[in-house]
Amino acid sequence: MSGSMMDMPLTISSLIKHAAQYHPETEVVSAELDGSVQTSNWKTVELRSGQIASALTKLGVTSGQRVATIAMNNMRHLELYFGISGAGFVCHTINPRLFPEQLIYIVNHAEDEVVFFEAPFLPLIAKLHVKMPNVKYFVLMGPKNEEQAAAVPGLMFYDELIKTGYEGYVWPDLDERHPSSLCYTSGTTGNPKGVQYTHRSTVLHSLTVIAPDSCSISARDSMLVVVPMFHVNAWGLPYASAITGAKLVLPGFKLDGDSLLEIIHDQAVSFAAGVPTIWAGLLSSLAASDKGVGALNRTIVGGAACPPSMMAIFRDQYGVDVIHGWGMTETSPIGTINQPLKKHENLSKEQMATLRTHQGRPPYGVQLQLVDDDGFVITDPQKQGALQIRGHWIVDHYFGQEQSALENGWFDTGDIATIDQDGFMTICDRAKDVIKSGGEWISSVELEGIAVSHPDVSDAAAIGVPHPQWDERPVLLVKAAEDASPDEADILTYFTDKVAKWQIPDRVIVVEDMVRNATGKIPKQDLRKKYAGLLSD
Ligand code: AMP
Numbered sequence: 001m002s003g004s005m006m007d008m009p010l011t012i013s014s015l016i017k018h019a020a021q022y023h024p025e026t027e028v029v030s031a032e033l034d035g036s037v038q039t040s041n042w043k044t045v046e047l048r049s050g051q052i053a054s055a056l057t058k059l060g061v062t063s064g065q066r067v068a069t070i071a072m073n074n075m076r077h078l079e080l081y082f083g084i085s086g087a088g089f090v091c092h093t094i095n096p097r098l099f100p101e102q103l104i105y106i107v108n109h110a111e112d113e114v115v116f117f118e119a120p121f122l123p124l125i126a127k128l129h130v131k132m133p134n135v136k137y138f139v140l141m142g143p144k145n146e147e148q149a150a151a152v153p154g155l156m157f158y159d160e161l162i163k164t165g166y167e168g169y170v171w172p173d174l175d176e177r178h179p180s181s182l183c184y185t186s187g188t189t190g191n192p193k194g195v196q197y198t199h200r201s202t203v204l205h206s207l208t209v210i211a212p213d214s215c216s217i218s219a220r221d222s223m224l225v226v227v228p229m230f231h232v233n234a235w236g237l238p239y240a241s242a243i244t245g246a247k248l249v250l251p252g253f254k255l256d257g258d259s260l261l262e263i264i265h266d267q268a269v270s271f272a273a274g275v276p277t278i279w280a281g282l283l284s285s286l287a288a289s290d291k292g293v294g295a296l297n298r299t300i301v302g303g304a305a306c307p308p309s310m311m312a313i314f315r316d317q318y319g320v321d322v323i324h325g326w327g328m329t330e331t332s333p334i335g336t337i338n339q340p341l342k343k344h345e346n347l348s349k350e351q352m353a354t355l356r357t358h359q360g361r362p363p364y365g366v367q368l369q370l371v372d373d374d375g376f377v378i379t380d381p382q383k384q385g386a387l388q389i390r391g392h393w394i395v396d397h398y399f400g401q402e403q404s405a406l407e408n409g410w411f412d413t414g415d416i417a418t419i420d421q422d423g424f425m426t427i428c429d430r431a432k433d434v435i436k437s438g439g440e441w442i443s444s445v446e447l448e449g450i451a452v453s454h455p456d457v458s459d460a461a462a463i464g465v466p467h468p469q470w471d472e473r474p475v476l477l478v479k480a481a482e483d484a485s486p487d488e489a490d491i492l493t494y495f496t497d498k499v500a501k502w503q504i505p506d507r508v509i510v511v512e513d514m515v516r517n518a519t520g521k522i523p524k525q526d527l528r529k530k531y532a533g534l535l536s537d
Contacts, residue, residue: 009200010203012082015242016045016049023042026042027248028044029247030078031253031259031263040075042242042245045079047167050166051083052158053084055164060136061114066090066092068093068094069091076141078248086171087172092181093183094184095519108132109194114136115138119148122151125152137154138152139157140157174199176199176200180197182196183230193399194398194399195399202236206236208334210244214337215298217246218246222271224271232333236332237273247267256285261289269295292318298323301325302327306324307452307453308453309453311353311356315353325359326427330394330405336362336363338361357449361423362423365393366393367391370418371388389410389411389413414430415429427445433463436472442503444461455481457481463524464528465506466536475508477531
């Protein structure tokens with residue numbers, strides 16, 4: 001007789017049910033728009049998620065339909081995360097800082113039935129709603145307000161809508177391959193593309209996020225999620241906190257260094273997740289205060305390369321371990337995580353510091369490979385190549401597209417990388433940002449990492465600028481650190497001995513501001529256009 005095991009679907013409702021049952025009193029905290037700090041717990045989050053799921057069902061939303069959110073990280077957004085997906089609808093998170101045309105495109109392409117949004121985005125919705133004919137309901141995520149109601153015909157309010165939902169809502173049984181959420185890529189060229197995650201991919205990804213060689217999250221953690229919930233499901237951390245029963249702290253709109261430092265102390269945060277630019281703000285506030293980091297002992301940094309100098313400050317001055325992670329919208333996002341191996345125990349401090357700057361190794365569930373221009377797999381650890389990935393939580397087809405997103409079963413990430421003998425992957429560049437000088441490649445990521453370690457520089461972008469002799473040459477744009485005036489010659493000298501001579505930028509230009517998008521990336525295509533003629537003569 002053959003034996004068998006139970007077959008229970010891996011669903012998002014199972015995560016929130018677990019948190020409510022086994023960690024009912026554990027706090028979930030949210031910085032609200034009115035400046036207050038709202039404290040709830042996992043039991044209440046499950047109850048209210050069920051209520052909003054029920055309210056949406058009553059509105060007529062049906063299985064698999066998209067319900068959008070345009071919001072920062074806060075309690076109502078969390079309730080929507082679990083409520084929408086748990087009910088079998090698709091939680092379509094939208095980046096509020098998109099250009100209006102892209103936002104309209106995304107809402108229409110996804111055929112969103114309902115759009116939830118926060119009050120600061122009311123002027124945007126008031127202007128754009130007429131261009132979103134498929135949307136049946138716009139819901140402002142707050143209490144009822146007559147003045148706001150006048151801005152959009154038929155506007156609904158979250159705090160009223162949730163009351164129409166049933167408190168005893170029972171989560172439906174779903175197939176684990178049912179879609180759960182949808183996120184569009186940043187789309188620097190062409191239209192944004194939608195990546196639709198499933199319950200199964202999300203739960204498997206969450207199990208990876210919490211593992212010891214990943215973010216090592218437990219019920220004893222207080223987790224501050226700064227990475228936006230509108231970008232790749234906040235790296236899966238809301239689900240990871242439910243699966244472990246960790247305390248979850250959502251910072252709302254308050255992402256400046258001082259506010260983050262305050263919430264880190266007030267909520268005894270032990271683990272935090274964010275992109276390097278946000279952490280740069282936190283580090284300046286830390287430097288200006290004698291408070292220290294409190295209980296914070298580790299942070300995951302990704303979305304863009306974490307400058308080695310930033311890692312060193314966190315580690316040496318504050319005792320905070322920086323876990324470098326790499327991923328993208330198409331990869332849920334964890335593709336690699338940097339944690340040392342047993343054999344690295346006796347590395348010197350400097351060797352360990354270098355090891356931790358790499359983007360890391362793939363966890364179980366994903367595989368990586370590098371290919372050359374002819375599509376042949378590269379095994380030489382010294383050679384760069386196009387980074388490809390496959391696994392349980394990697395995109396297969398973009399939303400609404402017939403053709404596969406894969407080549408021979410692998411997804412091409414658009415990143416150029418190396419992979420060493422131990423499987424540690426290092427991002428050299430985005431393929432389109434790599435600087436091609438005289439047939440050789442120069443990593444803009446490496447130049448930027450060096451530039452921001454200069455005390456006079458707070459942010460940097462290296463771009464390839466057309467050159468009559470070398471095809472392209474690197475030009476470095478820098479933003480001054482507070483009270484500093486960077487000097488071109490001094491910065492160029494700083495590169496000596498840090499990179500090969502031919503990799504040293506031709507010019508350094510000090511810019512007033514370094515524009516970064518909401519996910520921490522510099523739109524380099526705009527900079528390349530702006531400085532295209534700089535080296536022509
Ligand atoms: P997105 O889909 O908007 O999250 O962007 C994904 C891209 O961000 C990747 O393909 C990389 O180019 C970049 N990226 C993400 N994490 C890192 C990292 N740790 N180091 C360098 N680049 C990164």
